[in-house]
Amino acid sequence: MTAQNTTAATPAAKTSAQSKALTPIAWKFPITYTILALVSLIFFGLIGRDGETTFRIATSGDLFAIPDVVVSSTVAGLILSLILVVMAATSVYLALKRITLAAWFPMVFGILFVVSFLAWAGGGSGGVIPLTTLLAGALALSVPLIFGAMCGLVGERSGIINIAIEGQLLAGAFLAAVVASVVKNPYAGLLAAPIAGALVAVILTFFAVKYWVNQIIIGVVLNVLVVGVTSFLYSTVLTEDPELWNARQKLPDLPIPLLSDIPILGRVLFDQNILVYIMYVVVIALQIFVFRSKWGLRMRAVGEHPKAADTVGIKVNFTRVRNTLLAGAIAGLGGAFFTVGSGLAFGKEMSAGQGYIALAAMILGKWNPKGALLAALLFGFSKSLGNTLQSIGTPVANELLLMLPYIVTVLAVAGFVGRVRPPASSGVPYVK
Structure with a gap:
C-alpha cells in the first residue's frame, strides 16, 4: 500500500517540480534592491560624509523622554549599506528559488535605505533630523492624497474612472475656505x-x-473647468474683500488624552484636527465595507460584471x-485640508496636482483601501523628507528635493506596481 502511494505520488511531484521550474524568474525587485543597495554602499558608506548626524526622537511634553541618537554618518551609512547588500543578495537567491518575498521585506528595506540616506544627509554640518516633525509632516501632506x-x-470599483479628483480637491478647498x-x-x-x-x-x-462620454476625457475637462472657475472667482471676488470671502479659518487640534503624549506616534497620530480623525474612519470603514458588506459586494459587482449584476436585480x-457622488464627497473633504485643515486662505490651483498623485496611490495600492493608504503615505513622506532636508541644509540640490515626490510617484507606479488589473468594467458605460 505504501509503495503504491509512493509510486502514485512520484509523477505528481515531478509535474509540480517541472511547473515550478518553468515559472519565469521575477527579476524586477531583486534588480531594484541590488541597485539601491549599491547606491547606498558607494555614496552613503564608502564615500560618505565626515561628521555626525543627530536623530531627534522626543519632543517637549512627551509622556517620557527619549534621548537623541547621535551616529557617525560614515559608520552608520556603511553598516546599514552592508545590511542592504545582504538583503539584496537574499532577494536574488529567493528569486532563483522562485520564492515570493514576504510583505515586510520591501518595507524594512525601504526604511533602512531612508535611514542610511538621512545619516548621510545630516553629516558634514552636524545636522539634526527631527523624526517626529518629519513623520507629522508626512501625515499632514498625505491627508488630501488619502482622501x-x-x-x-x-x-x-463601481465602474467609473474618476480623473476629476484634482478638480474635486480644488473645489472642496475653495468652498470650504469661502x-x-x-x-x-x-x-x-x-461641512461645505x-x-x-x-x-x-x-x-x-x-x-x-x-x-456615455469617454470618462477620461470628461475628467480632464472637469479639472480644467474647476481650475478656471475657481481662479476667476478668486481674482474677481475673493481678492476684492478677502476679510469677508477668504479669511483664514483653521480647525483646532483635538489631542487625545494620554495617547497624544506618547513619543513620536502620539504627536503624529493623536494630536490632530477632526479632519484627520475623519480620514482614519473613512479608510477603516472602506476597508471593511468594500469587502465585507452587501454594499461593497454590489459595488464590486457593477464594476466587474454589470450585466451579471443587472440580472440579479442590482440597478x-x-x-x-x-457611489460616484459619495466618492466626490470624500474628495471634497480632502480638499478642505488645503484650507481649513491647514489654516490657509484659498489660492489659485492650490491642489497642485495632488489629485493625479492620489490616482497613482490608488493604482499602487491595487484598488485596495489599505494599499492606497500606504502608497499615499509614501508620497507624503517623500515630500516631507524634501522639506526637512531643505531646512537642515544638505548637498542635494533644492530643485531635486522639490522633484522628489514626483520622482517617487513615477518610480513607484512604473517600477513597483507591475501588472495590475483594474475592475473589468471600469470606464465602460453600461447599456441595458
Whole structure:
C-alpha cells in the first residue's frame, strides 16, 4: 500500500517540480534592491560624509523622554549599506528559488535605505533630523492624497474612472475656505467641502452615465473647468474683500488624552484636527465595507460584471451614480485640508496636482483601501523628507528635493506596481 502511494505520488511531484521550474524568474525587485543597495554602499558608506548626524526622537511634553541618537554618518551609512547588500543578495537567491518575498521585506528595506540616506544627509554640518516633525509632516501632506485615493477607489470599483479628483480637491478647498470665512467658523467650511466635491461628481456622472462620454476625457475637462472657475472667482471676488470671502479659518487640534503624549506616534497620530480623525474612519470603514458588506459586494459587482449584476436585480447605473457622488464627497473633504485643515486662505490651483498623485496611490495600492493608504503615505513622506532636508541644509540640490515626490510617484507606479488589473468594467458605460 505504501509503495503504491509512493509510486502514485512520484509523477505528481515531478509535474509540480517541472511547473515550478518553468515559472519565469521575477527579476524586477531583486534588480531594484541590488541597485539601491549599491547606491547606498558607494555614496552613503564608502564615500560618505565626515561628521555626525543627530536623530531627534522626543519632543517637549512627551509622556517620557527619549534621548537623541547621535551616529557617525560614515559608520552608520556603511553598516546599514552592508545590511542592504545582504538583503539584496537574499532577494536574488529567493528569486532563483522562485520564492515570493514576504510583505515586510520591501518595507524594512525601504526604511533602512531612508535611514542610511538621512545619516548621510545630516553629516558634514552636524545636522539634526527631527523624526517626529518629519513623520507629522508626512501625515499632514498625505491627508488630501488619502482622501483622493479613496475617492478614486470607490469610483473605479463601481465602474467609473474618476480623473476629476484634482478638480474635486480644488473645489472642496475653495468652498470650504469661502463658507468658513463668511460664517467665521471652520467647521462650517468642513461641512461645505464634500458638497463641492459631490457637485463635480454630478457633472461627471451626468455625461459618463447618461451620454456615455469617454470618462477620461470628461475628467480632464472637469479639472480644467474647476481650475478656471475657481481662479476667476478668486481674482474677481475673493481678492476684492478677502476679510469677508477668504479669511483664514483653521480647525483646532483635538489631542487625545494620554495617547497624544506618547513619543513620536502620539504627536503624529493623536494630536490632530477632526479632519484627520475623519480620514482614519473613512479608510477603516472602506476597508471593511468594500469587502465585507452587501454594499461593497454590489459595488464590486457593477464594476466587474454589470450585466451579471443587472440580472440579479442590482440597478447598475443607479449604483454607479450613487457611489460616484459619495466618492466626490470624500474628495471634497480632502480638499478642505488645503484650507481649513491647514489654516490657509484659498489660492489659485492650490491642489497642485495632488489629485493625479492620489490616482497613482490608488493604482499602487491595487484598488485596495489599505494599499492606497500606504502608497499615499509614501508620497507624503517623500515630500516631507524634501522639506526637512531643505531646512537642515544638505548637498542635494533644492530643485531635486522639490522633484522628489514626483520622482517617487513615477518610480513607484512604473517600477513597483507591475501588472495590475483594474475592475473589468471600469470606464465602460453600461447599456441595458
